[in-house]
Amino acid sequence: QKEVEQDPGPLSVPEGAIVSLNCTYSNSAFQYFMWYRQYSRKGPELLMYTYSSGNKEDGRFTAQVDKSSKYISLFIRDSQPSDSATYLCAMSNSGGYQKVTFGTGTKLQVIP
Amino acid sequence: EAQVTQNPRYLITVTGKKLTVTCSQNMNHEYMSWYRQDPGLGLRQIYYSMNVEVTDKGDVPEGYKVSRKEKRNFPLILESPSPNQTSLYFCASSLSPPYEQYFGPGTRLTVT
Numbered sequence: 018q019k020e021v022e023q024d025p026g027p028l029s030v031p032e033g034a035i036v037s038l039n040c041t042y043s044n045s046a047f048q049y050f051m052w053y054r055q056y057s058r059k060g061p062e063l064l065m066y067t068y069s070s071g072n073k074e075d076g077r078f079t080a081q082v083d084k085s086s087k088y089i090s091l092f093i094r095d096s097q098p099s100d101s102a103t104y105l106c107a108m109s110n111s112g113g114y115q116k117v118t119f120g121t122g123t124k125l126q127v128i129p
Numbered sequence: 130e131a132q133v134t135q136n137p138r139y140l141i142t143v144t145g146k147k148l149t150v151t152c153s154q155n156m157n158h159e160y161m162s163w164y165r166q167d168p169g170l171g172l173r174q175i176y177y178s179m180n181v182e183v184t185d186k187g188d189v190p191e192g193y194k195v196s197r198k199e200k201r202n203f204p205l206i207l208e209s210p211s212p213n214q215t216s217l218y219f220c221a222s223s224l225s226p227p228y229e230q231y232f233g234p235g236t237r238l239t240v241t
Contacts, residue, residue: 025169049228060133060219060232061172068228105172115160115179115227116187121171 020044023106023120032129036093040106040120043087047108047118050082052091055103055122064091064104096127131156133233135220141239142210150205150236152220160225161203162187163195165216166235172219178203179225210240 023040030036038052048069053061065080067073067089073080079092089108093100106120133154142148154161162177164187174187178197192214194206203222207214217237221230 023171051228058235060221060235061230062232063229066228107172109227115177115225116185117162117174117177117227117230118188119164119172119174121169 018043020118021106021108021120024123025121027124027126029126029128030096032096032098032127034096034127036096036100036125036127038091038093038104038106038123038125040089040108041087042089042108042118044108044110044118045084045087046110048111049109050080050089051107051109051117052078052080053105053107053119055105057102061105096125098127098129101126131231133220133222133231135218135233135236137236138234139237141241143241144211145209148207148210148238150207150218150220150238152203152205152233153201154203154220154222154231155201156222156231157200158222158224158231159200160227160230161197161220161222162227162230163193163203163205164219164221165189165214166219167216175205175218177227210238212240214238215240 051066055061103122163175176195178184220233223230
């Protein structure tokens with residue numbers, strides 16, 4: 018079983034829809050939770066990160082972490098065609114051991 | 130401009146011929162890391178470095194070497210490349226802890 022599981026999609030939604038992307042994990046030591054966006058033929062770029070549990074909002078993007086369920090989510094409101102990309106979750110523990118584990122990514126297509 | 134650079138961007142080589150992929154960052158970041166990205170497997174960490182002369186294995190270190198003699202540079206060395214190392218490689222850097230990694234543009238390596 019992988020430490021981080023992510024549905025690969027693809028996920029197709031109409032423009033303006035609310036998108037929900039999710040990851041589950043098995044390592045209870047993870048404390049940092051990150052979401053990256055990767056356009057085709059580009060390196061990933063950080064969208065948001067959260068530390069421990071809770072919600073974080075940045076414009077149209079909201080990240081949620083539920084450590085009790087080992088489940089994290091990224092919500093995209095009013096989705097745009099420019100949001101079409103692969104979304105990767107990533108996790109890391111704290112305390113000096115800084116290995117980062119990524120999910121396999123979910124490919125999102127927003128249709129105009 | 131803050132950036133992570135990788136060279137070469139594309140490389141085709143033969144089995145057993147030693148190669149080095151260079152990575153350099155101009156942001157004075159302590160943390161640097163190498164990943165490989167393969168379809169269906171996502172981003173997997175090869176090695177990471179928390180500072181000069183401090184490196185550690187990620188999830189898939191076999192067949193790779195790294196060194197961190199200067200803060201800005203983190204080369205990836207394949208002493209004897211094999212076809213199963215054909216992949217897309219990304220270098221990344223961040224302040225420590227690594228919750229905001231900046232990725233390079235990627236190096237597509239083909240080993241025949």
